[in-house]
Amino acid sequence: MTISENVAAVLDHVITAENKSGHKTTVIGVTKYVDADKARELVEAGITHIAENRTELFLDKQEKVSDLPITWHLIGTLQRRKVKDVINHVDYFHALDSIKLAYEIDKRADHVIKCFLQVNVSGETSKHGFSPDELADVLPEISNLSKVKIVGLMTMAPIDASETELIEIFDKAKSLQVEIASQNLARIPCTELSMGMSQDYQQAILHGATFVRIGSKFFK
Ligand SMILES: *Cc1c(COP(=O)(O)O)cnc(C)c1O
Numbered sequence: 001m002t003i004s005e006n007v008a009a010v011l012d013h014v015i016t017a018e019n020k021s022g023h024k025t026t027v028i029g030v031t032k033y034v035d036a037d038k039a040r041e042l043v044e045a046g047i048t049h050i051a052e053n054r055t056e057l058f059l060d061k062q063e064k065v066s067d068l069p070i071t072w073h074l075i076g077t078l079q080r081r082k083v084k085d086v087i088n089h090v091d092y093f094h095a096l097d098s099i100k101l102a103y104e105i106d107k108r109a110d111h112v113i114k115c116f117l118q119v120n121v122s123g124e125t126s127k128h129g130f131s132p133d134e135l136a137d138v139l140p141e142i143s144n145l146s147k148v149k150i151v152g153l154m155t156m157a158p159i160d161a162s163e164t165e166l167i168e169i170f171d172k173a174k175s176l177q178v179e180i181a182s183q184n185l186a187r188i189p190c191t192e193l194s195m196g197m198s199q200d201y202q203q204a205i206l207h208g209a210t211f212v213r214i215g216s217k218f219f220k
Contacts, residue, residue, distance in 0.1 A: 017205035017206055026210065027214060029218055043065065049211075050070050073092045074092070095154065111147070116150070116192070117135070119176060127156060145187070150180075155193075170195060170208065177190055
């Protein structure tokens, strides 16, 4: 299948899930597997939100397709020493997973950065992110940082999660997001949910995802 055929198929499924769930979802194309020409094809097929997971690849891609109108997402773990190189080029950062990183972003940003707090809902030890219990302590502190805006929560389900586990994780993330939003903390609107990838984006939308991050499905 061509990229544009894959895009059409994914968007079709997204619209069906949106209609069932009653809310809109933004599809982010993850281009970490492909070169800039393929990324360009994806954008030309209609996916204008693009994500990379590594700083170097992010900056390289961005430069190579700088003529296109793209909203840029950084989705992977970000080392503190790399924040200054990349943060002002990012529209959305999805992997805010420590207080120290939040302070570094606040220090290096020249404008307000839209961030997702990464939450480890599944409790897998290999996963990055705050545990749900930690959030009560970190939220008031992050709320004080003038350049860090928490637009929502991001979570990843284990690759081998069963259908039941998957739904539990998505529902838990959704209830955390709603609970945080209800606190009305400064700079923490927390209205968005970034969850769902190639394998599980339809389920994620049905359970509240407002951003899905899709890579391999576009490039098969
Ligand atoms: C690679 C990646 C994705 C996309 O994964 P696919 O299964 O290829 O759709 C989504 N989110 C993150 C954080 C990733 O690193």
